[in-house]
Amino acid sequence: MSKERIKDFIDKQLENLEDTIYKIEEDKNHIYAIFTEILSENANIEITFKLLDEVLYMHSITYGWKPVEKGVANKYFWIELLKTEA
Numbered sequence: 772m773s774k775e776r777i778k779d780f781i782d783k784q785l786e787n788l789e790d791t792i793y794k795i796e797e798d799k800n801h802i803y804a805i806f807t808e809i810l811s812e813n814a815n816i817e818i819t820f821k822l823l824d825e826v827l828y829m830h831s832i833t834y835g836w837k838p839v840e841k842g843v844a845n846k847y848f849w850i851e852l853l854k855t856e857a
Contacts, residue, residue, distance in 0.1 A: 777802050777820045780827060780840060784848060809852060818851055 774795050781804055785791050792808040806816040819830040829839045829848055837847040 773822060774802055776822070776827060777804065780820075780848075784845060806852065816852060818848070 774797055778795060781793065788810065791806065791810070793804050793806040796803045796805060800821065802820045804818045804820065806814045806818070808814055809816070821828050821830075821836075826838050827840050828836045829851070830836050831847050831851045833850070834847055837844060839845050839848050
């Protein structure tokens with residue numbers, strides 16, 4: 772799995788936002804982006820990624836596994852990142 776590819780995807784999504792803090796962790800099946808600050812607000816959001824046949828997928832509780840790099844598929848990343856925790 773490529774931590775660098777996921778970091779590049781996230782950095783591209785956040786290129787105009789300076790106050791987002793995250794770290795990337797990896798196990799043998801998935802890579803996790805853990806956000807601790809988003810838009811100057813404290814956060815505790817973990818987003819799971821995986822590469823399958825060279826396609827980058829992101830997991831959303833609402834939508835399941837979605838490819839996120841083509842077209843407007845990055846909307847699933849933003850929905851997951853900005854949703855309010857209940």
